[in-house]
Amino acid sequence: MNADVKIEVRNLDVFIGNTRALRGVTIDVPARSILGIIGPAGSGKTVFLRTLNRLNDLTRGFRATGRVLLDGADILAPGADVVGIRKRVGMLFALPVPLPMSIFDNVAFGPRLAGTRSRRTLRQIVESSLKAAFLWEEVKDRLNTSSLRLSGGQQQRLCLARVLAMEPEVILLDEPCSGLDPVSTARIEEALAELKARYTIILVTNNTKQAARVACNTAFFLMGELVEVGPTSKIFISPSDPRTNDYVIGKFG
Amino acid sequence: MVVRWIAERAVKWVLIALAFSALASLLLIAVFIFKEGVPFIVRVGLKDFLLSSEWDPQAGRFGVFAMIVASLCVTFGAMIVGAPLGVAGAIFLNEFVSRRITRIVKPAIELLAGIPSVVYGFIGVVAVAPLIREHLGGPGLSLLCASLILGVMVLPTIMSVAADAISSVPNSYREGALALGATRWQSVRMVILKAARSGIVAGVILGLGRAVGETMAVIMVAGNTVQVPGSVLDPVRTLTTNIALEMGHATGLHRQALFATGVVLFVVIMILNALTMAAMKRGHAGK
């Protein structure tokens, strides 16, 4: 289809056990921009996100039908290279999860898996990734200390750097600022604004204002259904579906 | 990527093979014991073997009833000694004593779990049995002596597992109970023991398993007479000691009879396992 569409989702149904978590979702994710996904708790946002890098494979009872095309190739196909997909589609979780190792080792984790052994190359990757995540200045003198000593906001930026270090094409963010204070949130958003020039970003957020601030396009999920998707300004100013309107103006959710 | 995929596959198969190692060992052991023991039981007859108390290998009489009774009595006796002391110790160290003391005492107790059972047994022979003989009568080497020694032997296991269970009860439970005006003891009795119950039971079961299976210490202190004990001062022979005592000398039918004793021991332990598991499940269901 369109060269500027990175991910095409067609009729995606997801079941977890007997619960139908997504119902016939069809959506195009444009390349090099930020797609915000909003919706109340339990609307299927996170399930959707985790389907895009096949992390739901770890969930007991998970089953998906439909197609998810990443650059035209179906990632749900039986023979798909799951590990390869996950390398191309990075993910940042709701709570920062620094692995209990040094800052350097955290960021170098992905490149090392990919086979990079040279200390110099690793150093460069770590430095550039930390810079891109706006963390370099704060930690450059203590790369070998434990990542667990960082503050919550720093930890989340470290996780972002860790994702960037493996040079993905798509970055999934699952409510990355839900546990952070406004200042830390601002720093993450700042980083995202710069990153969208190079990456396809999907940002799930509970905070509709955040979507309004950073997303180029916004999708609204409700009870497993994609209600509406479009340019952020349209979703927030003149949504076509009344449910979207109710949600963005804060009638429920 | 292909190399990685192959490696991943190989690892998985290696792990599956390893996962069956325990099962394979168990089967191998069971086959060896049953192969030698079951034909004997068939030949002598299950009833004669299980329900007779006469054990005289030279005369060709093989009955293990007295030993089954003795094994159960010794284990039960050891639990009467070890379980209350172990659990009481665990409660006291966790709830009524300062952390600092607990931090010193608990590793010291765990150290005792590593002392060889033969050392316990020998102390039983030279220190405990004479006391029993002088003050209570009988030969000293007896059901009582074996129970005391085994009880002390399983004490560290019970105490340390129960203490772990009690210390993992969230502090908020304690504070909640105390905030409602409970005394320390009431909070222990009504809240903590309930919450830590499955862990405490697990500790007792571990101790029980160790007591049923213990051999070398029991050989030294139980007197090893084949008889259904009439009192705690009588000497007894358990299933495990019967095997260890005579295996070195047994040939032919006698040897098979000892393997058959092993089969009985195996079954007794499986039954005890099943019973305790069922009890644990009930405990969970009641929660």
Add this chain to the structure above:
Amino acid sequence: MKGLKNAEKAMVAAATAAALALTGCGRNQANSITVAGSTAFQPFAEKLADQFMARRPDVRITVQGGGSALGIQTALSGAAQIGMADLVKLPPEAAGLESITVARDGIAVIVNQGNAVSNLATDQVRAVFNGTVANWRNVGGDDRGIRVVSREAGSGTRSSFEDILGGFRLANDAIVQDSNGTIRETVANDRDAVGYLSHGLLTERVKPVSLDGVECKEEEIVAGWYKLVRPVFLLTKGAPSGAAKDFIDFVLSPEGQETIRRNGLLPAR
């Protein structure tokens, strides 16, 4: 990734251990002998093996206990090149083995040092151990109950003891101990106890009683007066050969026999 390194180290260590284990296979079988069986003779065999290896550094002898039956069994299966047995009558399955008498051992009937009894007739010993006499008064002692302490069924000492005395069954309520040492401790600690053990392991902690007026002493045993004597056999599958033969020859040599005598057993003849 410190943890990774540790895990790797553990793996390397395990692999090294496995490799070492495998290279061990290459040892020279011909000059390595295992001697196994009778626990009573085990210490003597260890001593003799040390002496033998001092003059024959090319041979390695390993001595294991386990009991006479195990000696027979392992000699038959080949797990041991030489079995040790100390039974008066070898069981039928030992028929396929060569047996060489290398020593003799007296069996002493022992009582507590505080016991007044110092002599028993053969009949009395039989009656005491089968339970028909249950009070020391009946055999010339104080008015106290008798506590019989015996070795376990099948033990070389016990079978020999029973075979020599002939025709009796051990009292049902006898205490059973599975070694000379624990028998000795039990009798030493219990005023009413009576037991039996290898003559070589007598100490002043217990009191041996005379049998029909014959003391359990080396001279009496050598002279053939003392009745409770059993042979110690070394067993081989087929006629002994190679290092095993050399070792047995050494045991039978004057030096070997002197070692046996000095440590409390009696020479073969």
Add this chain to the structure above:
Amino acid sequence: MRIPPRYAQNIAVVLLGGATALALAALVFIIAFVMVKGMPAVNLKFLVDSPREMGRSGGIFPAIVGSFILPLAAIAIALPAGVGTAVYLAEYTLENRITRVIRIGTDCLAGIPSIIFGLFGFIFFVTVLRMGWCILSGALTLAIMILPTVIRTSEEAIKAVPRSYREVSFSLGATQWETVWKVVLPNAVPGIMTGVMLSMGRSIGETAAVIFTAGAALRLPTSAFDSVRTMAVHFYLLAREGISLENAYGTAAVLIVSILLINAASYWLMHRFISRRAR
């Protein structure tokens, strides 16, 4: 009639404290007994010399060596097998009939008395496989004996590693095994170590299973196919045959001090490991 809570509290404290004191007294008595009787026999010569006259005199050096080699060899065998099983159960499969069978099998194995392990090891390794009494036979037998403990503690330790670590690792493109090896296992090491220590304690004090399989040779072993005698076995033989009570108690004292040292060393190692990771 109800006992007022305040009195109940006092009664409980007295009873519990009394029971604890009794338990501790029994344990202290045992250690003191061994130490008082054993320490006079212990000196440098006792530690570094070989036994003479069947252990009546001389030292216990080969037995000290045996007491370390045999449990370590057993752990070297049981650790990969046990951790591998635990990884498979916890990471590679969901609960199903196979895992249930493996679990029940493991529990049954845990309940088998050591004397049966000894018999089995003697028949299978010593006789059928013709390995003879040797370190390898003993280590394999002990390995089977401690396998359930290693599996259980490792599985608990692995399950305790936060799920989020796994998700992060996967999302960074790690394969299943890379996740296990680089993220899960390093974080489970302290828990696995607990199992190793428990197993070490059980192996070092074991006699029944060892005497039937590793034998009781008094010499220093030179290969894995040599028989060894551990301190526990040495104590057993010396005390049982009444060869030398002084040296028997001396051996027990050295054994207790060794266990103390091993425990202390492992606490120290673990502490170092944890603090290095959290540095």
